[in-house]
Amino acid sequence: MSVYPYLIAVWLFGVGLWGVINSRNYLHLIMCLMVVQASTYVLLLSIGYVNHGTAPIYQGISTKALVVDPIVQALTLTDVVVEATVVALLLGLVVQASKRFGSIDPDAIVRMRD
Amino acid sequence: MSQLAPLAVAVPLVVAAVLGIGHAVLGRIVADIVAVLTAALTLVMTILLLIHVGPGYSVYWFGGWHPRAGVAIGVAFQVGAIGAGLAAFVSLLMVLALVYSTRFIGVQAPRYHMLMLTFMAGMVGFCLSGDLFNMFVLFELMSVSAVALIGYRIQQQSALEGALNFAVINMIGAFLFLIGIGLVYARTGALNLAQIGATLAHAGNDRVIVIAFTLIVSAFLIKAAVVPFHFWLSDAYAVALAPVCLLLAGAMSEIGLYGIARVYFSAFAPAIAPQGTSALRTILVAAGLITALGGAAMALVEDHLKRMLAFVTISFVGVFLFGAGLLSEDGVAGTSIYVLGDGFAKALLFACVGILQNRLGAVGQRRLHGRGRPLCVIAASFFAGGLLISALPPFGPFLGKSMIDDAALKQGLDFVPPLLMIISALSGAAVLRAGARVFLGWGESHDEERDSADEETSAETEQLYDHTPAVMLIPTIALLAGAIGVGAWYGMADLATTAAHTFVDVSAYRAAVFGGARQLGAASSAAPAWFDYVYCAGAVVLAVLIAALGLFSRRIGAAAERLVRAAHVGMEPIRRLHTGRVGDYAAALALGVGILAALMTLTLG
Amino acid sequence: MRRGRLIVGGLGVLLVVAAFAWACTGLHAFGHGTTRYGEMVARATVPQRAATNAVAAVTFDFRGVDTLGEEFILFIAVIGVSILLRSLRSETSEEETHIAAAGPRGSEFSRWLAAGLVGPVAVLAAYIVAHGALTPGGGFQGGAILMAAVAAIFVGGEYVVLLTIRTSATWLDIADALGAAGLVVLGFGGLIAAGTFFQNFIDKRTSGLLTGGIIPLANIAVGLEVAGALLTVVAELLDQRLLSTRT
Numbered sequence: 001m002s003v004y005p006y007l008i009a010v011w012l013f014g015v016g017l018w019g020v021i022n023s024r025n026y027l028h029l030i031m032c033l034m035v036v037q038a039s040t041y042v043l044l045l046s047i048g049y050v051n052h053g054t055a056p057i058y059q060g061i062s063t064k065a066l067v068v069d070p071i072v073q074a075l076t077l078t079d080v081v082v083e084a085t086v087v088a089l090l091l092g093l094v095v096q097a098s099k100r101f102g103s104i105d106p107d108a109i110v111r112m113r114d
Numbered sequence: 115m116s117q118l119a120p121l122a123v124a125v126p127l128v129v130a131a132v133l134g135i136g137h138a139v140l141g142r143i144v145a146d147i148v149a150v151l152t153a154a155l156t157l158v159m160t161i162l163l164l165i166h167v168g169p170g171y172s173v174y175w176f177g178g179w180h181p182r183a184g185v186a187i188g189v190a191f192q193v194g195a196i197g198a199g200l201a202a203f204v205s206l207l208m209v210l211a212l213v214y215s216t217r218f219i220g221v222q223a224p225r226y227h228m229l230m231l232t233f234m235a236g237m238v239g240f241c242l243s244g245d246l247f248n249m250f251v252l253f254e255l256m257s258v259s260a261v262a263l264i265g266y267r268i269q270q271q272s273a274l275e276g277a278l279n280f281a282v283i284n285m286i287g288a289f290l291f292l293i294g295i296g297l298v299y300a301r302t303g304a305l306n307l308a309q310i311g312a313t314l315a316h317a318g319n320d321r322v323i324v325i326a327f328t329l330i331v332s333a334f335l336i337k338a339a340v341v342p343f344h345f346w347l348s349d350a351y352a353v354a355l356a357p358v359c360l361l362l363a364g365a366m367s368e369i370g371l372y373g374i375a376r377v378y379f380s381a382f383a384p385a386i387a388p389q390g391t392s393a394l395r396t397i398l399v400a401a402g403l404i405t406a407l408g409g410a411a412m413a414l415v416e417d418h419l420k421r422m423l424a425f426v427t428i429s430f431v432g433v434f435l436f437g438a439g440l441l442s443e444d445g446v447a448g449t450s451i452y453v454l455g456d457g458f459a460k461a462l463l464f465a466c467v468g469i470l471q472n473r474l475g476a477v478g479q480r481r482l483h484g485r486g487r488p489l490c491v492i493a494a495s496f497f498a499g500g501l502l503i504s505a506l507p508p509f510g511p512f513l514g515k516s517m518i519d520d521a522a523l524k525q526g527l528d529f530v531p532p533l534l535m536i537i538s539a540l541s542g543a544a545v546l547r548a549g550a551r552v553f554l555g556w557g558e559s560h561d562e563e564r565d566s567a568d569e570e571t572s573a574e575t576e577q578l579y580d581h582t583p584a585v586m587l588i589p590t591i592a593l594l595a596g597a598i599g600v601g602a603w604y605g606m607a608d609l610a611t612t613a614a615h616t617f618v619d620v621s622a623y624r625a626a627v628f629g630g631a632r633q634l635g636a637a638s639s640a641a642p643a644w645f646d647y648v649y650c651a652g653a654v655v656l657a658v659l660i661a662a663l664g665l666f667s668r669r670i671g672a673a674a675e676r677l678v679r680a681a682h683v684g685m686e687p688i689r690r691l692h693t694g695r696v697g698d699y700a701a702a703l704a705l706g707v708g709i710l711a712a713l714m715t716l717t718l719g
Numbered sequence: 720m721r722r723g724r725l726i727v728g729g730l731g732v733l734l735v736v737a738a739f740a741w742a743c744t745g746l747h748a749f750g751h752g753t754t755r756y757g758e759m760v761a762r763a764t765v766p767q768r769a770a771t772n773a774v775a776a777v778t779f780d781f782r783g784v785d786t787l788g789e790e791f792i793l794f795i796a797v798i799g800v801s802i803l804l805r806s807l808r809s810e811t812s813e814e815e816t817h818i819a820a821a822g823p824r825g826s827e828f829s830r831w832l833a834a835g836l837v838g839p840v841a842v843l844a845a846y847i848v849a850h851g852a853l854t855p856g857g858g859f860q861g862g863a864i865l866m867a868a869v870a871a872i873f874v875g876g877e878y879v880v881l882l883t884i885r886t887s888a889t890w891l892d893i894a895d896a897l898g899a900a901g902l903v904v905l906g907f908g909g910l911i912a913a914g915t916f917f918q919n920f921i922d923k924r925t926s927g928l929l930t931g932g933i934i935p936l937a938n939i940a941v942g943l944e945v946a947g948a949l950l951t952v953v954a955e956l957l958d959q960r961l962l963s964t965r966t
Contacts, residue, residue: 002748010743013293014736020282021700021728029696033285040292043743047300048757051750056761056773057855063766067773069757070764072299074777075247078789079292081859081945085796086258088952090281092803093265095959097274106695117910120784127791128903134794134896138889176784177909185755187763189784225798232795239788251788258792262799293739300746303754325742701728708734715738 005046012039026094026104030087037083041076048072116166119174119191122159122201123239123252126152130231133224145223146216152231153212156238157205163242164198169612171626173244181628186306192244192380192626195613196450200372201241203454204365206596207461208234210589211357214465217583218355218472226266233259233361237369244627246295246381247305249373253291253337257284260366264354276346276353279696283346286703287336294329297322298381307380308627311620315384319718327382328714331374332707338370340435341405342706344428345692345699348412351424356468359420363427364461368434368453374398375438375446380623386718391441393717395525397710398439403533406432408688410540414664415685419467419477419548423460426503426541430456433534437518440525447614448517451606455510458597459502463545465590466496469582470552479548484555491587493553495594500549502597504542504657505650507642510600513607516646531645535653542657547664557665608638770852770934778857779937786937787902790944794899797948801892804955833875840868848942852934861938862945869950873957891951898944905933905940 012035019032048069056067098104129152133145166172172193175181179188212230215221236255243249261284265277299305301322302313314323332343339347347367351359378386378394386394409429416422437449469492471477474485486493505515515534522530550556600606616622667674691698760781764773770780778786844864851857 002750003744003746005749006743006746007740010736010740013289013739014732017286017700017704017735018728018732020286021697021704021724021732023697026278029282033282036286036289040289040296043293044296046749046752047296047746048752049750050752055855056764058764058771058773059854063762063764067761069752069754070761070773070777071305071754071757072296073774074782075295075785077774077857077859078778078786081863082254082789082792082796084863085793085800085948085952086254086281086285088956089258089261089796089799089803090278090285091956092800093274093278093281095956096803097278100274106697120906120910124787124903124906127787128900128907130791131794131896131900131903134798135893135900137892137896176782177780179781182759185759187756187759187781189782222802225802228798229795232791235791236788247782248785248788251785251792255788255792255795258795258799262795262802265799266802297742297746299754300752303756305756321745322742325738328738697728698724701724701731704731704735705727706731708731708738711738712734715741 005049006043009039009043009046012036012042024105024107026097026106027091029106030090030094033090034083034087041080044072044076116172116174116193118159118163118166119172119193119242120176122156122163122205122242123235125159126156126231126235126238130228130235133228133231137224140224142221142223145227146212149224149227149231150209150212150216153205153209153234156234157202157209160198160202160205160238163193164195164202167193167195167198169195169616171616171623173626181306181309184309184312184628186245186304186309186627189248190244190306190308190627191239191242191248192308192623193242194616194623195609196446196617197241197372197376199450199613200368200453201238203457204237204241204361204369205234207361207364207457210461210465210592211360214360214468214586214589215355215357216585218357221355226263229259229262229266230361233263237365240369241372244308244380245306246298246310246377249377250288250291250295253333253373254288256366256369257288257337260284260358260362263358264350264362266355266358267353273353275694276349276351279346279694279699280350282696283336283343283699283703286700287333287343290329290336290707291333294326294333297326297329301326306627307377308624310381311384312624312628314382317385319385319390321715323382323385324714324718325711327377327386327718328707328711330377332710334370334373334377335401335435335706335710336370336703337373338367338431338435339428340401340431341408341428342702344405344409344431345702347428348421348424348692349694351427352418352421356464356471359423359468360461360464363423363464364457367427367431368457371431371434371438371449374435375617378441379618379620383620390718394714395439395441397713397717398441399436399527402432402434402436402439403530404432405429405435406534406537408432410537410544411685412688412692413541413544414547414660415682415689416544417479419470419479419482419552420464422544422548423463423467426463426544427460429537429541430460430503433515433518433537436530436534437521440518440521441618442521442525443611443614443618444517444521444524446617447607447610448514448519448521450514450610450614451517451600452511452514455512455514455597455600456503458593458600459499459511462495462590462593462597463499463503465586465593466492466499469586469590472586473582479551482552483557484552486553487555489553489582492582492590493549495590496549496553497546498594499597500542500545500657501654503545504538504654506654507647507650508601510597510602512646512650513601513642515650516642517607517610519646519649520643531649535649535656538650538653539656539660542654543660543664546657547661550661550665607641611638769932772852772854772857774855775851775857775934775938779851779934779941780932783906783937786941787906790899790902790941793945793948794895797895797951800952800955804959830875833871836871837868840871841865844868844942844946848938849935851938851942858938858941858943859945861942862949865942865946866949866953869953873953891947891954893947895944895947895951898940898942898947901940901943902937905937909933 016035023029053068056070174191239252336343413425505512519531667678764776847856848861
């Protein structure tokens with residue numbers, strides 16, 4: 001099926017979002033967010049793929065050669081590193097939560113607050 | 115002169131980086147001065163941009179990459195009057211917030227200042243940008259700075275939860291945005307807003323565009339905190355520092371709505387209009403009204419001052435969404451003025467609450483009962499703020515509200531002005547009642563509201579002041595002056611209408627990028643009519659009455675008491691939805707996006 | 720409440736996934752993703768920028784301001800991490816001298832492997848950063864690889880070395896900020912020298928490593944920043960680990 005790769009992205013997105021909703025552990029929740037993140041990258045990169053295209057690096061190939069789309073690759077590559085650091089920020093919050101509350105279960109923390 | 119557009123974003127960023135280099139050696143005072151000066155410089159630049167742009171657009175291509183053969187290959191900042199105006203407003207709020215926070219002890223220099231400067235850079239850039247992925251990047255910059263600022267006082271337990279909920283929900287929003295961008299790029303091969311619009315004018319609507327639009331709009335609705343994406347806002351506002359709340363309430367929520375309007379009018383309108391316009395209008399208007407009513411009702415039953423103001427903010431976001439969702443020139447103009455007037459008023463209220471927290475060390479109405487009596491100036495400002503948000507004529511919020519009312523009437527929605535009157539009355543009543551309890555000591559000290567002030571909300575500075583510092587007082591008065599002043603000059607309405615006229619003109623946007631003759635004239639608006647005065651004055655009177663009912667219900671009689679108690683009981687199920695648990699918020703988010711997608715598909719697809 | 724959340728969330732996720740999937744069926748077939756934008760950029764890379772890596776040209780030249788924004792997001796996220804975790808550290812401050820003795824040591828083999836890997840991986844990172852304009856790679860990738868070199872030390876169990884890294888956190892912060900500032904300064908350079916922000920103002924006809932004008936310089940700035948940022952994050956998180964192994 002010619003849209004199969006996009007559906008993979010859809011599946012990842014759904015699984016990740018479901019995980020975030022039902023998570024009972026903040027680390028699991030953050031990993032599910034990373035799954036959702038991965039789905040966006042899969043979608044972007046699949047969109048740019050060109051059949052029989054090579055990488056957009058012009059070492060030794062002519063400038064008229066068929067290459068895959070460099071735009072989506074550029075969008076994705078900066079995003080990967082940046083979102084990794086944002087995840088680090090969330091992990092920092094979780095570390096704080098575990099020190100303060102002694103638990104990383106969202107339910108337990110809310111119960112403690114009330 | 116057009117170089118000001120990138121400078122308005124680059125200057126705060128480079129100053130933040132320089133503060134980072136010198137962080138080991140810089141003291142608090144130096145960081146404060148540098149930050150305030152940078153924000154002031156950005157304010158000057160955005161005002162100059164606003165004047166320079168006039169009724170047209172100024173396009174700035176980064177890297178000198180102008181479009182070739184009709185394809186935009188670089189990133190553009192496309193500055194229009196409304197974008198520049200919003201950017202200037204954001205910078206002004208930032209200057210006041212930075213001045214206000216100079217006496218906060220819990221603030222570590224220079225990290226706090228770096229965060230505030232990048233927050234401002236993200237917001238200003240978002241307002242000026244003309245490229246979809248560039249908007250995404252600046253949107254993320256704004257969100258991450260906001261997460262760091264909300265979680266700043268991490269010593270408090272509830273700060274963690276507020277920051278985590280905000281972070282997770284906004285990240286999901288960012289991912290939705292990115293997916294939408296991917297779909298748009300796949301369909302149109304462009305990331306520049308004008309080019310997307312040009313491509314869609316030929317290609318028309320199809321399923322990809324409808325879903326992409328839904329996802330992008332959902333991301334902005336999450337940022338703006340529209341029901342049912344609003345749950346994160348009350349948690350976040352309750353724990354953030356007062357100057358941060360000031361910015362979040364006055365600027366960040368409006369930016370989400372600006373994003374929706376910008377993306378619609380420049381990129382998606384050619385695909386959706388004219389067949390889908392009325393359907394989209396209905397959806398946005400309905401969402402706006404539900405949010406406005408829900409927010410106002412929740413504000414009335416909330417004891418914690420900051421949470422109450424958070425719900426007031428949500429209520430006003432609903433009205434803004436309603437105004438912008440009318441998808442007309444008058445609606446956009448009215449919303450811009452209302453955003454200005456109301457933004458000042460809400461920032462004013464948060465500034466007062468911050469001062470209260472620093473003088474008296476508590477944020478719950480019950481705990482503060484009557485203790486605010488010695489703070490006369492703050493009391494006067496707080497009451498003024500409450501009256502202003504009820505749209506007291508002839509000041510700022512009144513002008514905006516009357517323009518929105520007129521726009522609604524033009525579209526034939528006659529039931530709207532009375533509804534908006536009730537909504538402003540409810541919000542105003544919540545604020546006035548809180549003010550009366552805290553500053554005048556009226557009302558019982560054990561009323562029905564849930565005692566959410568038992569949450570740990572210690573003073574934001576580690577010592578309580580015995581007098582209000584001037585640096586906190588001056589911004590508060592300045593905000594009050596702003597809220598009053600926006601409406602004092604009716605020429606403002608004409609400027610806004612001219613700006614809106616350009617904003618909604620899709621072909622003008624495209625012509626600015628790709629060339630083409632456009633004449634953009636000025637437009638004028640009618641002055642508020644007599645019934646606008648009646649509605650708004652009525653809202654104020656109603657607000658005072660509802661506040662009095664809440665305060666003195668026991669003294670008035672049994673019927674009044676039963677009414678108040680029934681209201682509280684009625685709101686309890688909605689209250690219980692705000693659990694504080696991120697899984698619940700994500701579930702509501704998913705359902706909201708799903709319903710929105712279903713509605714859009716059925717009506718536009 | 721849990722059941723309510725399951726129902727609401729389940730319904731929501733189903734609707735969103737259905738909508739998303741429906742949209743995806745309307746996309747072009749996989750493998751036919753050419754767009755004029757991509758083509759024009761790819762064809763302009765070599766003749767106009769003398770760089771052979773089209774992706775790097777897009778990241779640092781055509782859409783350089785997006786990279787600037789992303790870099791600052793990274794910067795801010797790391798500041799957030801330091802705010803969060805250093806406040807914890809300041810509460811439990813005195814035990815540092817005991818940590819070196821307390822941590823479990825890795826096996827001899829893993830320590831030798833780690834020691835052997837650090838050097839080559841660091842050189843690889845520098846190589847990838849420097850050649851970003853020519854071959855796949857660049858600042859982001861090189862910075863992340865440098866972090867892997869440090870992570871190898873952690874795997875090898877050399878806590879003493881890690882302590883040194885942690886105490887040099889100030890230098891890492893400065894390196895991070897310097898990288899961020901560097902990228903903005905390059906942008907300003909474009910403004911001052913060539914008239915538009917982020918314009919490629921260096922003569923691009925130089926050959927060898929310095930082709931592509933500002934692209935190699937931007938790569939170095941970004942590499943410095945990413946390495947500084949990720950190392951700060953690793954240092955802070957390791958700190959938490961070291962503090963907790965004490966108890």
